[in-house]
Amino acid sequence: MNLKKLAYELRLDVLELIRSAKAGHIGGDMSAMEILTVLYNKVMNISPENQNDPNRDYFIMSKGHSMEAYYAVLCRKGFMEIDDVVANYSRFGSQYIGHPNNKLPGIEMNSGSLGHGLPVCVGIAKACKMDNRPSRVYVVMGDGELAEGSVWEGAMAASQYNLDNLCAVVDRNRLQISGSTEDVMHQDDVGVRFAAFGWNVITTAGNDTDALEKAFAQAEKVKGKPTVIVAETTKGCGVSFMENQAGWHHRVPTEEEYELAKKELREKAEAC
Ligand SMILES: Cc1ncc(C[n+]2csc(CCOP(=O)(O)OP(=O)(O)O)c2C)c(N)n1
């Protein structure tokens, strides 16, 4: 499977979802796209066929505002129909809401209030160990999200319980809702902080599917401690006029911007 191409194709689905709903969080969708694409298509043992098997892997999208990227990946994996989601996304009464809804197939946990995914994953990973299950547990967090204190309580507990079946990914795009993460709540070296909490740390290029594949394979080999992958990404990745712009955290493209973005993403998909 050509994962690089797939990530661009899924970005086109994101664009359709946001155009239809006239709402969404496009910047963080685009930065997380390779992370989700690699996880769902190369790394995790999760599919519509095994979604109720306790031995499956578990995934939580802790940066729940990046829901359009999550819908795109889940639909391509066969959990939902993209045309149905596009037609009903964000409509009154629809289950396809702007943040993860665990009433929908493939979604384990409601999220959107930042800072809860990692602590919940600690509980899931601990339970898997207690039951001697082979499952691995994955969580994707934003870098702005790391300002939530609950993340660090979870980080402490994960190393206390030697949760080597837990892998956290930080979408390190250096922006949050209102500007640079370094201005809002500076982080120095995120990896050093996790290491101080007893984690194995892998820093890698987060919009590069090959680099991510390697990082996840490395994480799986580490015993006795949880791993965090600090994925260095670009917010808005793939659409040049959206890249590294805080304003595109949740701006909705105009029709003209939509056409421009679509053209660029199509060209990039075709070039892969
Ligand atoms: C507890 C909580 N506080 C505030 C918000 C509002 N909020 C939504 S997205 C966001 C910024 C998140 O930034 P980051 O985690 O870096 O996400 P990304 O850059 O990947 O979009 C904030 C503050 C929230 N969803 N939850």
Ligand SMILES: [Mg+2]
């Ligand atoms: Mg961010």
